[in-house]
Amino acid sequence: MDEEVDDLQERIEELREKLHYHNRRYHVYDDPVISDAEYDEMMQELKELERRHPRFQDPNSPTRRVGGEPLDEFEKVEHSQRMLSLDNAFDDDDLYDFADRIERRLDSHKIKEEPDYVIEHKVDGLAVILRYRDGRLELAATRGDGSVGENVTANIKTIPSVPLRLSRPADIEIRGEVFMPEDEFEEMNRRRLEEDKNLFANPRNAAAGSVRQLDPSIAAERPLDFLAYSLLETSADNFDRHVKAMEFMKKLGFKTNQYWRKDSVEKAAVLCWEWTEKRNQLNYEIDGMVIKVDQLALREVLGSTSSSPRWAIAYKFPAQQKSTRVKDIVVSVGRTGALTPNAILEPVDIDGSTVSRATLHNEDEIERKDVRIGDRVIIQKAGDIIPEVVRVIKEERNGGEAKFNMPECCPSCGSEVSRDPDEAVLRCSNAACPAQLRESILHFVSREAMNIEGIGPSLVDRMMEAKLVEDYGDLYYLEKDELIRLERVASKSADNILQAIKESKNREFDRLIYALGIRHVGSRTAALICEHFNSLERIKKAGVEDLKEIDEVGPVIARSVADFFEREKNQEILQKLKDAGLPTEMKEQSDSDNLEDLRFVLTGRLDDFTRQEASEAIEQRGGRVTSSVSGRTDYLVAGENPGSKLDEARERDVTVLNEDEFLNILSEKEGD
Numbered sequence: 001m002d003e004e005v006d007d008l009q010e011r012i013e014e015l016r017e018k019l020h021y022h023n024r025r026y027h028v029y030d031d032p033v034i035s036d037a038e039y040d041e042m043m044q045e046l047k048e049l050e051r052r053h054p055r056f057q058d059p060n061s062p063t064r065r066v067g068g069e070p071l072d073e074f075e076k077v078e079h080s081q082r083m084l085s086l087d088n089a090f091d092d093d094d095l096y097d098f099a100d101r102i103e104r105r106l107d108s109h110k111i112k113e114e115p116d117y118v119i120e121h122k123v124d125g126l127a128v129i130l131r132y133r134d135g136r137l138e139l140a141a142t143r144g145d146g147s148v149g150e151n152v153t154a155n156i157k158t159i160p161s162v163p164l165r166l167s168r169p170a171d172i173e174i175r176g177e178v179f180m181p182e183d184e185f186e187e188m189n190r191r192r193l194e195e196d197k198n199l200f201a202n203p204r205n206a207a208a209g210s211v212r213q214l215d216p217s218i219a220a221e222r223p224l225d226f227l228a229y230s231l232l233e234t235s236a237d238n239f240d241r242h243v244k245a246m247e248f249m250k251k252l253g254f255k256t257n258q259y260w261r262k263d264s265v266e267k268a269a270v271l272c273w274e275w276t277e278k279r280n281q282l283n284y285e286i287d288g289m290v291i292k293v294d295q296l297a298l299r300e301v302l303g304s305t306s307s308s309p310r311w312a313i314a315y316k317f318p319a320q321q322k323s324t325r326v327k328d329i330v331v332s333v334g335r336t337g338a339l340t341p342n343a344i345l346e347p348v349d350i351d352g353s354t355v356s357r358a359t360l361h362n363e364d365e366i367e368r369k370d371v372r373i374g375d376r377v378i379i380q381k382a383g384d385i386i387p388e389v390v391r392v393i394k395e396e397r398n399g400g401e402a403k404f405n406m407p408e409c410c411p412s413c414g415s416e417v418s419r420d421p422d423e424a425v426l427r428c429s430n431a432a433c434p435a436q437l438r439e440s441i442l443h444f445v446s447r448e449a450m451n452i453e454g455i456g457p458s459l460v461d462r463m464m465e466a467k468l469v470e471d472y473g474d475l476y477y478l479e480k481d482e483l484i485r486l487e488r489v490a491s492k493s494a495d496n497i498l499q500a501i502k503e504s505k506n507r508e509f510d511r512l513i514y515a516l517g518i519r520h521v522g523s524r525t526a527a528l529i530c531e532h533f534n535s536l537e538r539i540k541k542a543g544v545e546d547l548k549e550i551d552e553v554g555p556v557i558a559r560s561v562a563d564f565f566e567r568e569k570n571q572e573i574l575q576k577l578k579d580a581g582l583p584t585e586m587k588e589q590s591d592s593d594n595l596e597d598l599r600f601v602l603t604g605r606l607d608d609f610t611r612q613e614a615s616e617a618i619e620q621r622g623g624r625v626t627s628s629v630s631g632r633t634d635y636l637v638a639g640e641n642p643g644s645k646l647d648e649a650r651e652r653d654v655t656v657l658n659e660d661e662f663l664n665i666l667s668e669k670e671g672d
């Protein structure tokens with residue numbers, strides 16, 4: 001029995017951790033690594049487990065949260081009303097349940113009026129909020145974690161379909177979706193391929209990545225479009241229905257989606273079916289349909305949960321599947337030496353793009369699904385990340401299919417491969433393996449790491465072939481005349497590449513540690529390690545035991561970090577980086593660091609400070625401001641009209657400070 005409880009808790013924790021990680025990849029870095037369908041499946045499982053076992057509920061569970069934390073690089077914007085996510089439906093029954101819940105709730109409020117439903121396309125892009133004063137665009141922000149978003153005004157202003165001035169001097173806030181039309185997306189990726197820049201996985205990531213750029217000239221170059229989908233109630237307008245508000249927005253000068261229907265929930269289900277088939281005909285990606293109650297008064301009565309309104313739901317389209325034949329199975333070698341088998345497919349068109357390769361993950365997966373060369377298989381591309389083989393159509397086998405065995409040597413360097421007993425993965429053991437070096441360079445220059453634009457897979461291949469670089473440390477010693485000797489590198493692009501490399505020297509220390517590509521060390525772990533040890537010297541000296549002192553660093557990560565720094569080859573590379581002037585320690589903190597290591601969350605309005613000022617005051621004293629309350633929060637500073645964070649803080653026994661107490665703590669601690 002106890003064992004069962006342990007298993008259950010372990011599964012819940014595992015799901016939370018995974019969802020948390022994928023949320024960050026998706027919402028914070030616009031760089032997801034799994035498909036939306038896989039994400040949604042894990043989320044459904046977690047919801048179901050939490051529903052059945054309420055004792056495991058946790059206000060910080062991904063099931064109760066919205067989006068991801070705003071990036072520090074942007075000015076933070078507090079939303080006037082929380083920007084929520086949408087609950088999901090995956091079939092007709094889910095839609096009927098949704099309508100039933102609404103009717104029961106209205107009944108319990110003794111409301112006789114029947115809800116009308118509006119059915120809209122769920123355009124797959126990035127939600128933004130626009131604020132107008134006197135008819136002029138004053139502010140544009142992303143959703144962030146629902147309470148606090150990022151100020152992206154300069155970028156949004158570059159989008160032609162966002163009106164800078166409205167047809168009348170209104171004070172309003174509207175929400176809508178920034179997206180990239182499909183044809184423009186493909187054209188842009190074609191150009192990027194020629195310029196040897198990283199390709200965007202799909203229009204959604206491209207749109208989100210373009211809006212969340214510090215340099216507005218980049219957003220200006222990207223073919224972005226905007227559709228408004230909701231008008232926040234303001235005192236000035238007296239609309240009683242969503243469809244009227246949509247018409248009004250159109251009159252003000254916004255582009256709204258021309259497709260929408262007002263109908264019953266039964267008809268909504270039919271429309272969801274129809275659009276599942278017809279979605280490919282559109283020039284923008286939709287990942288589902290949104291069904292909303294039309295009457296605003298009813299919405300008011302229905303209210304919302306901590307993460308989504310009760311009056312709307314998103315119907316998610318099923319993952320797109322096709323069948324094709326496996327022509328071959330080839331093995332690629334990753335940054336950490338992992339051997340990944342890939343199916344080479346007879347090309348098929350899925351959702352408008354050609355798929356000719358799908359991942360088979362690892363040896364065990366091939367075994368489990370029993371995939372053989374020559375097999376007819378179902379492949380799936382969902383949310384468009386890496387297509388994968390779902391299953392083999394065994395009925396179509398003719399006996400000519402060939403079993404595949406993983407190689408005994410590395411396909412890149414011929415070294416021996418080994419398999420860790422508790423891992424499904426085979427690895428090449430050679431630290432100088434060219435395939436690994438190539439992948440580690442690509443990781444080093446990637447957006448989340450050192451973000452060096454202009455260095456993509458084909459340039460890395462050419463540089464390695466010409467022996468200009470052997471590892472990422474060599475990037476900082478490239479000369480212009482070497483670069484222009486490479487095929488397809490003109491003088492101008494050589495300048496750009498060198499400039500991008502030079503700029504990367506200013507990245508934060510923890511990004512460098514992440515960029516090193518140490519196995520198991522993601523960006524979060526890298527930040528924790530840097531926070532704990534402060535400098536490269538100290539990290540290098542740290543042993544497994546020292547590393548394990550860090551919260552969240554277990555024996556496996558600790559071992560991996562220690563191993564990395566012990567290796568002589570890595571020490572040479574680190575020396576190159578150091579000599580080139582890359583950061584080797586955390587930035588200096590200010591002298592008065594009396595709030596050192598204390599974590600604060602702010603909520604409500606303060607009299608004497610703006611949000612920004614309060615955050616600065618805390619940070620100047622060495623404290624940290626995070627946007628949501630967690631088990632590690634030390635203080636919640638609550639001003640006037642505090643939000644749900646106050647309840648969360650009380651639930652978690654976090655000390656709550658009012659403004660006076662906050663002022664005290666700032667000055668008191670200064671005196672010590």
Ligand SMILES: NC(=O)c1ccc[n+]([C@@H]2O[C@H](COP(=O)([O-])OP(=O)(O)OC[C@H]3O[C@@H](n4cnc5c(N)ncnc54)[C@H](O)[C@@H]3O)[C@@H](O)[C@H]2O)c1
Nearest residue numbers: 022023026032034035036039085086120122123127229290
């Ligand atoms: N692949 C991954 O790793 C990964 C990770 C996290 C989230 N996700 C995806 O993101 C989803 C969660 O994201 P979310 O919180 O943005 O929820 P959501 O995508 O399910 O729905 C909310 C969003 O829909 C958009 N929208 C588009 N058209 C709309 C319309 N007509 N009316 C109202 N809203 C409209 C808005 O941007 C709104 O923010 C998941 O279900 C998953 O599909 C994927």
Ligand SMILES: [Zn+2]
Nearest residue numbers: 410413428433
């Ligand atoms: Zn190798």
